[in-house]
Each structure stands twice: as structure tokens, then as C-alpha cells.
Amino acid sequence: MNLMENVKMALASIWSNKMRSFLTMLGIIIGISSVIAVVSLGQGGQHTITGEFEKIGANTVLITVDSSKAELSDYITLEDVKQLKEKVPYIRYATPVFQVQGQANSRLKSKRAYIIGGTSDLYQVDNIELAYGRFYNDAEYEEGKPVAIISNSAAKSLFKMEDVVGMTLDIGSDFAKKSFTVIGVVKNQIEMFSDMTNEDNLPAIIYMPATTLKQLFGMYGATTQVYIVADSKENIESAGNLAVKLLENRHGNRGREIYKAEPLMKQLDQINNVLGIFTTFVAAVAAISLLVGGVGVMNIMLVSVTERTREIGIRKAIGARTGHILFQFLTESVIISCIGGILGLIFGIAGAYGLGSIAGISPYISPGTVIIAILFSSAVGIFFGIYPARKAARLDPIEALRYE
Amino acid sequence: MIRIENVTKVYRNGEIQLTALKGVSLHVKPGEFVAVMGPSGCGKSTLMNLLGCLDSITSGKYILNGKDVSTLSGNELAYIRNKEIGFVFQSFNLLPRMTILENVELPMVYAGVPARERRARALEALARVDLSERIKHRPSEISGGQRQRVAIARAIVNKPSVILADEPTGNLDTKVTVEIMRIIQQLNDEGVTVLMVTHEPDVANYAKRIVRMKDGCIIDDYPVQNRTVL
Ligand SMILES: Nc1ncnc2c1ncn2[C@@H]1O[C@H](COP(=O)(O)OP(=O)(O)OP(=O)(O)O)[C@@H](O)[C@H]1O
Numbered sequence A: 001m002n003l004m005e006n007v008k009m010a011l012a013s014i015w016s017n018k019m020r021s022f023l024t025m026l027g028i029i030i031g032i033s034s035v036i037a038v039v040s041l042g043q044g045g046q047h048t049i050t051g052e053f054e055k056i057g058a059n060t061v062l063i064t065v066d067s068s069k070a071e072l073s074d075y076i077t078l079e080d081v082k083q084l085k086e087k088v089p090y091i092r093y094a095t096p097v098f099q100v101q102g103q104a105n106s107r108l109k110s111k112r113a114y115i116i117g118g119t120s121d122l123y124q125v126d127n128i129e130l131a132y133g134r135f136y137n138d139a140e141y142e143e144g145k146p147v148a149i150i151s152n153s154a155a156k157s158l159f160k161m162e163d164v165v166g167m168t169l170d171i172g173s174d175f176a177k178k179s180f181t182v183i184g185v186v187k188n189q190i191e192m193f194s195d196m197t198n199e200d201n202l203p204a205i206i207y208m209p210a211t212t213l214k215q216l217f218g219m220y221g222a223t224t225q226v227y228i229v230a231d232s233k234e235n236i237e238s239a240g241n242l243a244v245k246l247l248e249n250r251h252g253n254r255g256r257e258i259y260k261a262e263p264l265m266k267q268l269d270q271i272n273n274v275l276g277i278f279t280t281f282v283a284a285v286a287a288i289s290l291l292v293g294g295v296g297v298m299n300i301m302l303v304s305v306t307e308r309t310r311e312i313g314i315r316k317a318i319g320a321r322t323g324h325i326l327f328q329f330l331t332e333s334v335i336i337s338c339i340g341g342i343l344g345l346i347f348g349i350a351g352a353y354g355l356g357s358i359a360g361i362s363p364y365i366s367p368g369t370v371i372i373a374i375l376f377s378s379a380v381g382i383f384f385g386i387y388p389a390r391k392a393a394r395l396d397p398i399e400a401l402r403y404e
Numbered sequence B: 001m002i003r004i005e006n007v008t009k010v011y012r013n014g015e016i017q018l019t020a021l022k023g024v025s026l027h028v029k030p031g032e033f034v035a036v037m038g039p040s041g042c043g044k045s046t047l048m049n050l051l052g053c054l055d056s057i058t059s060g061k062y063i064l065n066g067k068d069v070s071t072l073s074g075n076e077l078a079y080i081r082n083k084e085i086g087f088v089f090q091s092f093n094l095l096p097r098m099t100i101l102e103n104v105e106l107p108m109v110y111a112g113v114p115a116r117e118r119r120a121r122a123l124e125a126l127a128r129v130d131l132s133e134r135i136k137h138r139p140s141e142i143s144g145g146q147r148q149r150v151a152i153a154r155a156i157v158n159k160p161s162v163i164l165a166d167e168p169t170g171n172l173d174t175k176v177t178v179e180i181m182r183i184i185q186q187l188n189d190e191g192v193t194v195l196m197v198t199h200e201p202d203v204a205n206y207a208k209r210i211v212r213m214k215d216g217c218i219i220d221d222y223p224v225q226n227r228t229v230l
């Protein structure tokens, strides 16, 4: 008696009791589908976040000033940033990020502006993509040249055209304005927005050298946040530590723990950890429903054994051995669980995409998840099927034949 | 072939004990056709179940084809039921969810016969009981006589040496009874040993030998005079 024979027999018996078989599977379906949905959404979230982080830069370290302890003299100056890049061997890029709200006027139009200032390294650190022109260079940074890179939507709104390289633009606050030359246009990162929203309503995003920004707004020119990028993954830690050391030396504040270096990837690990624990927890709760489903399978298999006592008697009378009967019922419970598992997998994936589109997470379905789901549902079928199957196999042939 | 010596069978239901067979001895030679008769409750079915290795004897000895059956395990008995014995029951005992063909194939499934050979042998067995149509139907879709013929086909498909039939015509009318008896006589003519329980003297008259029981004992055992031959 081979496996195919058994599977055929089991399918026939499952098919002859369609409704009941489906209801039996329901527990497994609900269990597997909720586990799949939770896990693939969780993993999808992790992937999305990881992707975002990798775009910003896997080797990026954020140096921060603890503003609860720091005095004004502890803040990081533009000269500090320059020294960081020159003196610390592992640092490839370094830039502060200043963010200021201001105004931008073209001959046609006036607009709210969101101005970002950094070194020329901001181009790499922020992973900026240009549609036209170029980013400002070191010389322009050093000299504090009035050059600006503006967002694509700002170009359209301010000049009614896209390639505005070479145009002039007044940028500043209500009190002080200065004439800038546009040297670059940033590719629109989110295309969807510019189509859907009127670009006139979006603030203009403008990049300029931090030196220029400092002059323009008459700022002190010190910051609490500097991004550095290490030259390799291995040197992330050292670059951060050396940067902190150098800053402490320059400001003479060693021991006060003013500066902190935090690799962005480490933050990512933390987020992923939390997300992982959360996913595991919710999946575990969902897995309990799988156990309940398993108990349902056992229950129905016990009913089925009782109902089919006479059939078992007949089979034994014509020569079925203990193993034949055991295997027959076990196959049936495994197939019920497996079909439940496969349906659960389908519903789970569909559910993950459905929920994901609402929550804005694209689910990630790993082959591992799929394999584990199938194996797990088979295991449930074996575990909860073994007792009813043994009960069937051990029936006394003559007692079973007499059963009405 | 079949030899039982001083066999007893005691049923125990908690406190209550019932001795259904009180020391029965019987010897059946190959090719015999024995009808077992006796009043209701005298132990005929009990005897058949013991001979068919469906139930175990309480004491005594049972030798089937030279083998002492009383010492065998459950799975060894299943093997004997599969290979050496064909059962025909009063209530047919076909599996309702399987087709007729599948029912006849089932003993060969347990014997490990490959699918193609199974099909051929099942068709052959069905042909021998004159049933070549409706074989893709379920048992509930054919008549009682046809069902019993299916049961006979299933009983002979593994070419057993013995057929045990417990009131095979008990649920059938006279006309159909004759058909069934013709088939059983044919099988016997081909060399199969037959033991058959019946209440009706007319049916017993198809056999070659009659064993009479009463109260768990054999009280008479004689060859049939003026046997009905079909
Ligand atoms: N499983 C059992 N448990 C207890 N007693 C039983 C069992 N099977 C049969 N008996 C008893 O054993 C005796 C013999 O029963 P058996 O079925 O062999 O009779 P029978 O000759 O076949 O009767 P009938 O002609 O009505 O079929 C009866 O008294 C019956 O009640």
C-alpha cells in the first residue's frame, strides 16, 4: 500500500464531507493566515526601514551635542567640521545640517522656503539627485558664495520652467535678502506629489553652503548635529569615537560627555530589534489560534473514527493491518491540515497585502516563511492526528464490524 | 485444511460470562462445501468469526493450512484474512463511499498489488460473478443481489483457499438466492473450500456436508443426500 493510494483515499473522504472538512480546516486557515500576515508585514516593515537607512547611508554616523549639558562654547562649529574631515583618518564626508525657514522671490513670484545648509559633502551624505546643473563645491563653500540648488517643484512654481540653472533668485528672511544664482535643480524625489498637489503650495526646498546661510541670517554658526560618513563599514565605530575625541580636545570638555556618536545602522538595529520582538510576540499569539485549530482537527478526526468504525472493521476483515489504518487516518489529518495551511498561506499573503496597502508597508514574503507555514501545518496534522489514528488502528476487527 | 480441536469461546462483558462455544471440534478438507445450521444464538457466527481469524479462541486449537493460528499476532492474522480467507457477510459490508470496482480492488491494495494488475484482476473477479456493468457505481446504486455478487468478487479476488459465508442469502429473495448459490457452487467446483451458515434447509441443500449446532456444540455432521446442483 503506497502513499499515493492513501492520499487518494484521504482526498476522497475529505471531499465526501466537504463542509465539515472546510470547517475543520478553518482553525488552521485562521491560524496560519494570521501568522503569515503578521510575519510578512513585520519583515516588510524591517525591509522598508532598512532600505530607507541604506539610502541615507549605511556608514553614516550622527554626532550629537547633549544640549541639556552643553554650553554655547561646546556647540560644533564649521571649523570643527572641517577639522573632523581633515584630521580623522576614517572620515570620508562630514557636514552639519542647518535648517532654516525663509523666503524666496523670483521676478514672478514669492514663496516660502525651507533652507538647508551644509558643507559640499551634504551632496553625498544626503544622497541628493540632481535633474540639472551641479551641487556647490568646496571653493564656493569656503568663500560663502551666493549659490543655491532648488527643488524641481520650486523651479516650476517660481520660474514656470524646469531647467533654471543660471537664473537669479532672492533668498532670505523678511529683513535681509540676498541675490543668489541657481546652480542646480534637484530631481523630484516623490513624483506623485508634484502631480497631485499644486506645486505652488509646496515650500521651496533650497540647499546652500552653510557659510552663506550663516552670513545671510547672521547666525552664530554652531550646531548640535553633524553627520559623518566612514570610509568603510569596519571603521564606523572608530570614526565616531575619533570624532568625539577630536571635538572634546578642541573644546576642552573631556569627561563631561557632551558629544555622542551614533551610527545610523545601530539605530536601525534597535528599531529592527523592537520590530522583531513585536512581530514574534504577535505571531506567537496568532500561533495559539493554530493550536486551537489543531485541537479542532483532532476533535473531528475522533468523530470521524467513531463514525467509520464499521468501515474500519470491514477494512480489517479483508486484510488491513494496523499500520494501514493508522496511516490512512494520519494521512487524512495531515492533508486536512496541509490544505488548511496552503489556504491559510494564500489568505495570509492576501491579508498582508491588503493590510499593508492601508498601513503603507509593503509585506515581505520570504521562502522561509512559506516553508515553515507548510511544515508547521503538517506537523499540526501529525501531532493532533496521531491519537485518533491510533485509536482507529487499534480497534478490534470483530467489535468494529458489529458496530452499528 | 481447517482443523479445530476442542475450541471454546467465552464472551466477557464485565461480570457476565457467556460461553458461546463449548468445546467444538471440526475438520474440513480442501474442496469441501459445508453448511452450518442451527437455532439462533447457538454459536454459528461465533464459529465463523473464529475460523475467519477475526476473533481469538478462548481455549483449544485451530490449525489453518497446517499453521497454528492461535499463536499469531494481530497483523499476522490480518495477513491470513487477506490471503487465505474470503468473507461474505449477510449484510454485504461493502464500503459505501467507494465504487464497486474500488471495493473489489481493496483487498489487493492491502496485499500490495500494483494498480494496473489490481484493475485487471478486479474486472476478472467481477466477470466471474456476472457483473461487468455498473462497476463505476456505488453500492447504494445497485440491488441487494448485485451487492452480494460484488462481495463475492471481493472475497475471491485474492484467490483465497477458503470462503466463509455467514448467511449470504439471509437478506435476499428466492430468485436471487439461487443466483448466488450458483456462483458459490461454481467456485467450490473450481476447488475453493466453502463454509456457509444458513437457516434454510433449501440453501443448505446446495452444500455437500451439513454441520448442525446447538447451544455451542456440534450435535450432528453428515453428508448431503440428493444435493441440489445448479
Ligand atoms: N460480542 C459478544 N458479546 C457477548 N455475547 C455475544 C457476543 N457475540 C455473540 N454473543 C452471544 O454468543 C452466542 C452465540 O452468538 P452467535 O452470534 O454466534 O449466534 P448465531 O448462531 O450466529 O445466531 P444467529 O443465527 O441469530 O445469527 C449468543 O448467545 C450471543 O448472544
Ligand SMILES: [Mg+2]
Binding pocket: B044, B045, B046, B166
Ligand atoms: Mg449469526
